Amino acid sequence: MADVISYREAVAEGIAREMRRDPTVVCLGEDIGEAGGVFKTTVGLREEFGAGRVWDTPISEQAIVGAAMGAAMTGMRPVAEIMFSDFLACCWDYLANEIPKVRYMTGGQVTVPLVVRTANGGGLGFGAQHSQATENWAFTVPGLKIAAPATPADVIGMMAAAIRSDDPVVFFEHKGLLATKGAPPPPDHVVELGRAAVVREGADVTLVALASMVPVALKAAELLAGEGIEAEVVDLRCLVPLDMSTVLASLGRTSRLVTVEENPYQGGWGATVVSVVADEGFALLDAPVRRVAGECVPLPFADALEEEVIPTVDKVVAAVRGLAAY
Amino acid sequence: MDPAELLAAYEQMAVIRRTEKAAHDLFLQGLVKGTTHLAAGQEAVAVGASAALRPDDYVFATYRGHHHAMARGATPQECLAELMSRATGLCKAKGGSMHLTKASTGMLGSYAIVGAHLPMAAGAAWSAKLRGTEQIAVAFFGDGATNIGAFHEALNLAAVWKLPVLFVCENNLYMEYTPIADVTAVPRPAADRAPAYGVPGEVVDGNDVVAVEDAVARLARRARAGDGPALLEAQTYRHFGHSRADPATYRPAEEVERWLKHDPLDLARGRLVEMGVPEAVVAEADERATSLVQKAVEAAKAGPEPDPREALTDVWADGGAAWRT
Numbered sequence: 001m002a003d004v005i006s007y008r009e010a011v012a013e014g015i016a017r018e019m020r021r022d023p024t025v026v027c028l029g030e031d032i033g034e035a036g037g038v039f040k041t042t043v044g045l046r047e048e049f050g051a052g053r054v055w056d057t058p059i060s061e062q063a064i065v066g067a068a069m070g071a072a073m074t075g076m077r078p079v080a081e082i083m084f085s086d087f088l089a090c091c092w093d094y095l096a097n098e099i100p101k102v103r104y105m106t107g108g109q110v111t112v113p114l115v116v117r118t119a120n121g122g123g124l125g126f127g128a129q130h131s132q133a134t135e136n137w138a139f140t141v142p143g144l145k146i147a148a149p150a151t152p153a154d155v156i157g158m159m160a161a162a163i164r165s166d167d168p169v170v171f172f173e174h175k176g177l178l179a180t181k182g183a184p185p186p187p188d189h190v191v192e193l194g195r196a197a198v199v200r201e202g203a204d205v206t207l208v209a210l211a212s213m214v215p216v217a218l219k220a221a222e223l224l225a226g227e228g229i230e231a232e233v234v235d236l237r238c239l240v241p242l243d244m245s246t247v248l249a250s251l252g253r254t255s256r257l258v259t260v261e262e263n264p265y266q267g268g269w270g271a272t273v274v275s276v277v278a279d280e281g282f283a284l285l286d287a288p289v290r291r292v293a294g295e296c297v298p299l300p301f302a303d304a305l306e307e308e309v310i311p312t313v314d315k316v317v318a319a320v321r322g323l324a325a326y
Numbered sequence: 327m328d329p330a331e332l333l334a335a336y337e338q339m340a341v342i343r344r345t346e347k348a349a350h351d352l353f354l355q356g357l358v359k360g361t362t363h364l365a366a367g368q369e370a371v372a373v374g375a376s377a378a379l380r381p382d383d384y385v386f387a388t389y390r391g392h393h394h395a396m397a398r399g400a401t402p403q404e405c406l407a408e409l410m411s412r413a414t415g416l417c418k419a420k421g422g423s424m425h426l427t428k429a430s431t432g433m434l435g436s437y438a439i440v441g442a443h444l445p446m447a448a449g450a451a452w453s454a455k456l457r458g459t460e461q462i463a464v465a466f467f468g469d470g471a472t473n474i475g476a477f478h479e480a481l482n483l484a485a486v487w488k489l490p491v492l493f494v495c496e497n498n499l500y501m502e503y504t505p506i507a508d509v510t511a512v513p514r515p516a517a518d519r520a521p522a523y524g525v526p527g528e529v530v531d532g533n534d535v536v537a538v539e540d541a542v543a544r545l546a547r548r549a550r551a552g553d554g555p556a557l558l559e560a561q562t563y564r565h566f567g568h569s570r571a572d573p574a575t576y577r578p579a580e581e582v583e584r585w586l587k588h589d590p591l592d593l594a595r596g597r598l599v600e601m602g603v604p605e606a607v608v609a610e611a612d613e614r615a616t617s618l619v620q621k622a623v624e625a626a627k628a629g630p631e632p633d634p635r636e637a638l639t640d641v642w643a644d645g646g647a648a649w650r651t
Contacts, residue, residue, distance in 0.1 A: 026456060058483060060483055062442075063480055070386075070445065070446035078449075110429050110435070142641060165643075166644075167642050167643050244651055276650070
C-alpha cells in the first residue's frame with residue numbers, strides 16, 4: 001500500500017476491506033458502479049466485487065434507503081450512498097421515522113445494520129442545495145448513530161465500525177476533505193464509534209470540532225500557540241454516541257470551551273455539547289463558552305460569501321482570544 | 327383450495343373478524359388508547375395471500391394491519407394485549423395498534439407512514455435474491471398509498487432490479503375519508519399505474535379468499551422463478567370507518583349495503599357449502615373462533631402493564647438507549 005492515502009480513496013478502501021471480510025456487505029446508490037461515484041469514493045468496488053454486490057440505482061432516494069432498510073432487516077449489511085447530504089431530505093422519512101424507530105416500536109424484534117453514506121458540507125462552491133452541513137439534522141433523531149471522520153485513517157477505521165455495527169449509522173464524508181491525504185492505517189484498523197480523539201494537547205482552552213472543522217481548529221491552535229495560548233483540540237468523530245467523557249476530561253484540564261461547528265448555530269450540535277457541560281461540568285469552567293458555528297442562512301455560492309458563513313481559522317482565533325481575558 | 331384448506335381459511339377470517347370487533351368494543355370502553363384502524367371486511371386479502379406464501383416469505387403491512395399480523399401467526403391475545411398497552415403485547419406495548427409485527431414468522435412490521443414500506447419490501451426481496459433463497463416479499467398497502475412517491479420509486483426499482491416482490495393493494499375505495507376516485511385520475515389506482523413501470527398489474531375480488539389465494543400463488547411462483555415483481559389490486563371494503571369511532575357517514579348507504587352483501591366470510595361459507603361441507607361443520611368453526619377471541623380478550627386484559635423502565639430499552643441492538651458517554 002502507498003505511503004499516503006487520500007480521504008477519497010480511504011472511503012473506497014474502507015468499504016472494500018469490509019466487503020472482503022463479510023459477503024453480506026453490499027453497496028447501492030446513484031452512479032456508484034462503473035462511474036465510481038460522483039466524488040470517486042467508490043472507485044474500484046464494482047471491478048473487485050462485481051455488479052452483484054455494487055448496485056447502481058435510479059435517482060430514487062426513498063427507494064435507495066428504503067431498500068437498504070428492508071435488506072438490513074433480512075440478513076444483509078447494505079451500504080447506501082446518498083450523493084449529497086442535502087438530498088437526505090428526499091428520504092428523510094426513512095432516517096427520521098422508519099430506520100431509527102423500527103427496532104423500538106417492535107419491542108426489539110428487528111435490527112437494522114445499515115450504513116447511509118453521504119457527502120456533506122460546504123467550501124466547494126456548490127451553492128445552497130449541494131453544500132449544507134446536515135449532521136445536525138440527524139442529531140435530532142434518537143436511534144441513529146452518526147459518524148463524521150476527519151482523516152483518511154479514521155475514514156477506514158470508522159467505516160469498519162459502522163459497517164460492523166448492528167445499529168444504523170449515518171456516515172458523513174466531508175466534501176472539503178476528500179483531497180486531503182494521510183497515512184494509511186494498518187489492516188483490521190477499527191475505530192470504535194463514540195470515541196473522540198484528542199488530536200492536540202493544550203492547557204488553556206478546549207476546541208471541540210468535527211470533520212472539516214478539525215483542521216480549522218488545529219490551524220487556529222497553531223496560530224494561538226504563537227500568542228502563548230495552548231489549545232487542546234478534540235475531534236469528536238461521532239455525534240452519536242457522543243463522547244462527552246473526553247470533552248469533560250479535557251475541560252478539567254483547560255477550563256475553557258469553544259465548539260467549532262460547520263452546521264448552523266441554530267440547532268447545531270455544539271448546543272447539545274454545551275448544555276451537557278452546563279449541566280455536568282459547570283464547575284470546571286472559568287470562562288463563558290463560545291460556539292463558532294455556521295451562520296443561520298442557506299449556504300451562498302460565491303467564495304467571499306461562503307467564507308462569511310462557514311467558520312474560518314480567523315473566527316476561531318478571535319473567539320479564543322475573547323476568552324483569554326477570563 | 328380444497329375444502330379443508332378453505333375451512334381453515336374461513337376459520338382464520340372468522341377469528342380476525344371477531345378480534346377486530348373486540349378491538350372496536352375495547353376502544354369504545356376506553357381500554358384501547360390512541361387509535362385503531364380496523365380491517366373487518368378486508369380479511370380475505372390477508373388470509374388468501376398468506377395461504378399462498380411460504381413460511382419464510384416476508385410480509386410488510388400498514389397501520390391497518392391487524393389482519394396481516396394474525397394471518398402470519400400472531401395470536402388474537404398478543405394483538406389485543408398490544409392494543410391494550412400490556413407488557414404481554416406483540417411489541418411489548420411499544421408499538422400499539424399501528425405497528426403490529428411478528429418478525430419470527432416473517433411479518434416484518436406494520437408501518438404508519440403511508441407507502442414507506444414498499445421500498446422496504448423491495449429491499450427484503452433484493453436481500454432474498456442476493457442470498458439465493460427463493461423467498462419473496464409482499465407489501466400490502468391501501469389505495470391511498472398509490473399517490474405517494476415511495477410507491478412509484480419502489481415499483482420502478484423492483485422492476486429494473488427484477489426483484490421477487492409482490493405489491494398487493496387493498497383498494498377499499500376510500501383514502502381515509504375521501505373517495506380514491508376523487509383524487510386519482512385512473513379508475514384502478516394501483517393496477518393502472520403498474521404498466522408504466524413494466525410491472526404486470528392485475529385486479530382481483532379481494533373479498534373472495536379463493537380468488538386472492540389463486541392470484542397470489544400464481545404471482546408468487548412467477549416471482550420465485552426470477553420473473554420479477556407483480557402488482558395485485560384487491561378490491562375490498564372496510565366494515566368500520568377509517569379509524570377510531572369514525573362512523574363513515576361519507577359513504578353512500580347503497581354502496582355500504584352492496585358491499586356488506588359481498589362479505590368475505592359469507593362468500594367463503596357459500597363456497598364451503600357448494601363443496602359439500604356440512605353447515606354444522608362451518609358453525610363449529612364459528613364457535614371455535616368466538617370462544618378463542620373471548621378467551622383472548624380476557625387473557626389480554628389480565629396482562630401486566632409494562633415496567634416504565636422498558637421505555638429506555640430496545641433503541642440499539644445491545645438493548646439499550648445510551649446516546650453519549
